[in-house]
Amino acid sequence: MSSPNKSKPKGERKSEHKPEFWVLIASLIAILPLCFVSLILLSMAELPEHLFWTLLFMVVGSFIWSLVYLQRRILFALRSISNALMSLAESDYSIRLGLCERGQILDEVVRSVNRLRDLLHAERTGAAETGALFARVVEKVDVALFAFDPHGNLCMVNERGLLLLNRSRKEVLEKSAQMLGLAACLASSDNKVLRLNLAGSASNWLIKKAQYREFGAPRELVIMSDLTAPLREKELEAWQRLVAVLRHEISNALAPIKSYSQTLGWTLRQTERHEGWEQDCIEGLAVIERQTTALNYMMQSYKNLNQLPTPVPHYFDLQPWLAEIVKQELRLPVQIFSGEPLELYGDRELLSQALVNIINNAIEASTNAQPPIISWQVLTRPGNNHTWLTLDITDFGEGVANEDNLFVPFFTTKAKGSGIGLLVCRGIIEVHGGHFNLMNKAHGQGCIARIQLPLPLSAHH
Template sequence: MEYERRTRSRKAYSAIGRVWLYCVWLALPALVFAGILVAQEKLDISESLLIIGCLLVYLGLMAAALVDTLVRQLQTLTNVIASLREGDYSFRARGANSHDPLGELAGEVNALADLLQGQRVRSLEATALLARILEVMHAPLFAFDRDNVLQLINASGAEMLGRPYARCFGRTASELGLDELLNAPDQTIHLFGNRSARWLLRRASFRQEGAPHTLLLLADVSVPLQEEEQAAWKRLIRVLGHELSNSLAPIKSIAGSLLMRVNSLPAEEDMKRDFRRGLGVMESRADSLHRFVQSYRLLAQLPPPKLSRVALGPLLERVALLEQRLAVQLDSGPAVTLLVDPDQLEQMFINLLANAVDSTLDNNKQSVRVSWRMADDSAWVEIEDSGQGIANAENLFVPFYTTKPKGSGVGLALAQQIARGHRGEVELVNREDGAGARATVRLPLE
């Protein structure tokens, strides 16, 4: 109880009040001693009051100077610490030295301010670096809080959603159409929206202000998967082409030899005619199958491009003139010179233009347009038709897949392979301005 009573009485006085109290107790012996001296000297009352008054003034001034010095240093430290709390690290305490406790305290406060300022600079630099990384990332990135509300998104993510930034933040995963991805397991492949791209999902968890968050990162794996598929098809084509060619050649040879010996058989004319017809069909089909296999083997045996400087405009003019089934509209573009294999490039455009003309004629139309332009250090060639459009975009570049009754399924796959051999890309989409499809070829400049 006594300790609590002392504690309450000590709390009743402020720190400055206690300093003034200690100054009074310090000056009290001097006042008593002065009073004793005045009494011994037997001075009159006016002289006594003058001496004691001067002494009181002197002691008061000294006490006030002591308190003011202490208060000023403490207020300076208080202002510096308040500035640090508010995030302003430009203020420093004066009188920082190691000769007295207040100087040491001021030095420690200044050291703390320097440390916090350095941490803030590093934090700002790290934040700027993160913002720059998010800006240049081609992979869409999303961060959701515990309520599945979007808290972070980069430019690729906003482009993927087809929304501006302002319409992305604060929306739930369901509103953005990302609830399926948010609930999907890690390292799974998904299709999103109307795009034919395949996305590899990577997810991770992190905490911000103690609350759990979920980070989603999507990587476009369409090109790597297509390349793996192309490699698998090439291996399959090489094996099947070798075995079928080895079997079809003797079948054709034997059928031809037997066909020449039919007339010497001792049989009726009707039977000989049946033999000739059957052996002729065998020889014809074997020859057709052989040519069919050779066309597929072209995919697996496409040589690397032999590069030379080629003017794009004259090359497209030659390709357009080769098509005689209808008049191809060729829109002139800028003068572009590419470092490409002219034979492979011409074959690629022949295949794409032939597909466009086939689709247009099947739709009883007569409009096919070819144009080119320059953008992003690349040449862009567009071939637009007036056909029925694309029904199944996922299998366009898969070898052997075709929607034509007499198609082989090689043309588009070969065109894509040639474009990628030149560090380019072929894209085929339905037109937005009317019926038909648009084939876009991107070829990088030198």
């Protein structure tokens, strides 16, 4: 077996004692002139032989002692500083240097190294605590987190992600997104909903993505939120509200039918009927017919809600279209506050159906006979360059009493309403890529029906 010295490169062996060599040279340069002057003075002085040799021995001894002392003193300090710096480089903060002698330049170096050690220790402790907190949050957060390297291999996953994949951490790390069934998530755009079949069950997932760097290498973070439970809660809530409205409407329709049926049955079973019983039967049957007709109308309205026609879009001018619709209304003179000329792209007939229904609601709400107002403006939504038409139909009635139930099927405050009109209007506007909302005015009495539609690039004349 070769010795350690023989295994070292030649250049390394030559430079092994280089620091000590330079300290020795520096010490010699500092002390040798003084020793040389002392020897010259001794040789020039006429001293007895025993005194001459005694002084010569003292000068040479002092020279050697000073040389050894300086070399060891400086080398010890330099080695201590070097060891401390190496410990700091290896994240070992247990070493703290002591001062050599007050006022020396090495003490300033030692103080600087100790300050560096305290600063690094504090930063390392803070970073470790922050990292531990971040790791705990990542592990306990109720979303699945996956981090992929530039090659699409998984490099980080939290507990929720492991539960989703139904595998251990060792089984999934360094595996590709394709092998884990997450290729669609990695290729997906940010803030997109995907339906995925993972661990034997299909669910809807909201995908969010972000980029970060770890040790200088880029990472792709994929955040997956399970939408199944929230959607089921919303769906259950919608069904409960729908059932409550249906129960109310059907109960109101069946109550008189039941009452008149019992009365008519009792009358027909009597051997001696009271005078005018035929007219009572006719009126009772008429009530039953009206109630069944109302029930049938409600169910037909629901059928129409689920069978909206597919729009056939084309270009048409906004202002002439509004003027044509307003002319058809004879009850109140609807006012139009003209804005800039615009061109819309959509199914004119379907949009006319929605607008007529909205204007009809506005006029019926205008109990003070003050006519509704139609106005519009063009807005650019933040985050994109697309322009939108905002069309407001404002009435001056009593406003909406319960905004939460506006778009609940069959909910209505009108005596002869079906509770379907607003839903149909919203469906027509949404199939055109727009939005519809009904809100009370912020100031004053009345309500605003707001239609928002995307404008084609050539909308402005």
